[in-house]
Amino acid sequence: MDVQSGLPRCSRHPDVETGIRCTRCEKPICPTCMIPASVGFQCPDCVRGGSGTRHAPSANQPKTLTGGRLRTDGRAVTKVLMALNLALFLAVQASGDRLVSQLDLVGYAYYPVLGEVVGVADGEWYRLVTSMFLHQDIVHFLFNMMGLWVVGGIVEPELGRGRFTALALLSGLSGSALVYLLASPAQASLGASGVVYGLLGAWAVLARHRRSDMRPVVVFVGLNLLITFTRPDISWEAHVGGLVAGALLTAAMVYAPRARRNLVQYGACALVLVIVLGMVLSRTAALL
Structure with a gap:
């Protein structure tokens, strides 16, 4: 008998239930998809694409040589x-x-x-x-x-x-x-x-x-x-x-x-x- 836990399903693996969400896009992610970040976990899409939200800074955000934020306008x-x-x-x-x-x-x-x-x-x-x-x-x-x-x-x-x-x-x-x-x-x-x-x-x-x-x-x-x-x-x-x-x-x-x-x-x-x-x-x- 299949008992439903009521947990959301992973956005990348629909057959896996999870209680974890990406700290950037808030999509549900399973242990296979979780990538450790400075705060919580992120999904592969956010880490790879660098798209962010207001909830947490990107652990993979491009940095300058000295640790500053990389900007489009360098002057x-x-x-x-x-x-x-x-x-x-x-x-x-x-x-x-x-x-x-x-x-x-x-x-x-x-x-x-x-x-x-x-x-x-x-x-x-x-x-x-x-x-x-x-x-x-x-x-x-x-x-x-x-x-x-x-x-x-x-x-x-x-x-x-x-x-x-x-x-x-x-x-x-x-x-x-x-x-x-x-x-x-x-x-x-x-x-x-x-x-x-x-x-x-x-x-x-x-x-x-x-x-x-x-x-x-x-x-x-x-x-x-x-x-x-x-x-x-x-x-x-x-x-x-x-x-x-x-x-x-x-x-x-x-x-x-x-x-x-x-x-x-x-x-x-x-x-x-x-x-x-x-x-x-x-x-x-x-x-x-």
């Missing part, structure tokens, strides 16, 4: 950064030198344009950030945007949006902090070079990790460093600060043990931020 954050630079560039062209004097990176100086003492040491810490997106000269702007587009298009897909955003901002901030620490307090600095050089450092680490041909990377970075140290109007501190921070952060993201990946990656970002804060505080104390 989304790069485009946002470029848009910020473009918006400020257009604002500068419309308003003139006064806006530059209000947003560029200066340690501590009297600005005739503003008629007052200004600078990071005077409490204007925002200059460390605004100067990262500020350009006045068209050639400087186009050169940095070209570097951001090209290298950002290489690095962002490898890191994912969140990690790429952290890398770009912390690289630019590190460049600004090194300028503030080492340059003359009256020297004005501006531009996205710290961000771009941070991406160059990231590119070098990624290429090394992938065991790619390092010659194009070495030549490109070397030429940029040569220009940095041979032209007197370039802030080498911003370039070096961004390059070092970008390389170190990417190394932490790429080589972090999988079991402690988030801890190492977040810890590296926090460490760079603490170092930046330390440089800013020490320089401020020296200037006041």
Whole structure:
């Protein structure tokens, strides 16, 4: 006598009753079909097709090299950064030198344009950030945007949006902090070079990790460093600060043990931020 248990039947094996459902599509699945996931079990169709629902994340969802979510648009954050630079560039062209004097990176100086003492040491810490997106000269702007587009298009897909955003901002901030620490307090600095050089450092680490041909990377970075140290109007501190921070952060993201990946990656970002804060505080104390 066939006794019915009232349980649903497996969606792939109709003759088998089961009390288990796929955590993604909620179809009934039998022990033959069950594939362990981070939460519960999934059916072969969901694992193979990558189709998801709101109920649970996919255990097989494609990941970037550093554990981030793989996106269709590999330049989304790069485009946002470029848009910020473009918006400020257009604002500068419309308003003139006064806006530059209000947003560029200066340690501590009297600005005739503003008629007052200004600078990071005077409490204007925002200059460390605004100067990262500020350009006045068209050639400087186009050169940095070209570097951001090209290298950002290489690095962002490898890191994912969140990690790429952290890398770009912390690289630019590190460049600004090194300028503030080492340059003359009256020297004005501006531009996205710290961000771009941070991406160059990231590119070098990624290429090394992938065991790619390092010659194009070495030549490109070397030429940029040569220009940095041979032209007197370039802030080498911003370039070096961004390059070092970008390389170190990417190394932490790429080589972090999988079991402690988030801890190492977040810890590296926090460490760079603490170092930046330390440089800013020490320089401020020296200037006041």
